[in-house]
Amino acid sequence: MAGLSSHDEADATNPWQWLDDLYAVRPPWEIGHPQPAFLDLARSGAIRGRVLDVGCGTGEHALMCAGLGLEVFGVDLANTALRAAEDKARRRGAEVRFLHYDARRLAALEERFDTVLDSGLFHMLDPDDRAAFTGGLRAVLRPGGRYFMLCFSDREPETGARGPHRLTREEITDAFADALRVDSIEPATIEITLDPAGIRAWRVAMTRV
Incomplete structure (x- = not known):
């Protein structure tokens, strides 16, 4: 679920260090299993073919898809999260290809997918980065391919703290x-681990036509 928004204290030698810092302790979205909204999709058969998990974090959704017998790629910019994801895959005997990669440059992967999953990435993007991300999605999705997104909703009250954008x-x-x-x-x-009520969100389904 690590995002790609800009950060005021980014280290010039490692501009993504702040993403690794999010995983220095267990982040609230690290719940130890897939988000129920995506687990429902898996159970319904909506997740098919080659799968890309963007902002895969520690890999729960990628591993869920591997458990369905699907070919899965997971990309993230948080090395700490990716190492945890690879460790989970080894322990569970799952085959997933995890890559340290910028989700704003998806077209450069030169891969094609039938399904793309996004649990908590898009709502972290700066508005100026959205066009690059959506254009990349179109490039990597095969015609008829599906994109499923889980994001903060504007129904979730603002707390005043810096965090994901509440999308309308x-x-x-x-x-x-x-x-x-x-x-x-x-x-x-x-x-999330901090509140049993969780976060009000949108689950969005889209198709590449």
């Missing part, structure tokens, strides 16, 4: 208008 339906629709067809935007919950 209109912002989501506008951001992806030139890249993918929005099929559904449904209320959902992001489970």
Whole structure:
């Protein structure tokens, strides 16, 4: 779930150190299992073919997909999270290819996927980075491929603390208008360790037409 937003204290020698710092202790979104909103998709058969998990964090959703017998790639910029994901894969006997990679440059992967999962990445992007991300999604998704996103909703109260942007339906629709067809935007919950009620979220389904 590590994001790609800009950071005021980025180290010039390692601009992504702040992402690793998020995993110095267990982050609240590290719940030890897939988010229920995505687990439901897996159980319904909606996740198919070659899968890309963008902002894969410690790999729970990538490993979920590997458990379905699917070919899976997971990309993130947090090395600490990727090491944890690789360790989980070894312990579980799962085959997933984890890459240290910038999700704003998906087209440069030169890979094609049938499904892309995004649990908590898009809502961390700076607005100026959204077009690069959505264009990259269109490039890596095969025609008919699906993109499933779980993000903070504007129904979640603002706390005043720095954090993910609370997205409106209109912002989501506008951001992806030139890249993918929005099929559904449904209320959902992001489970976290800090609050049993979780975070009010949107689960979004889109198709590359």
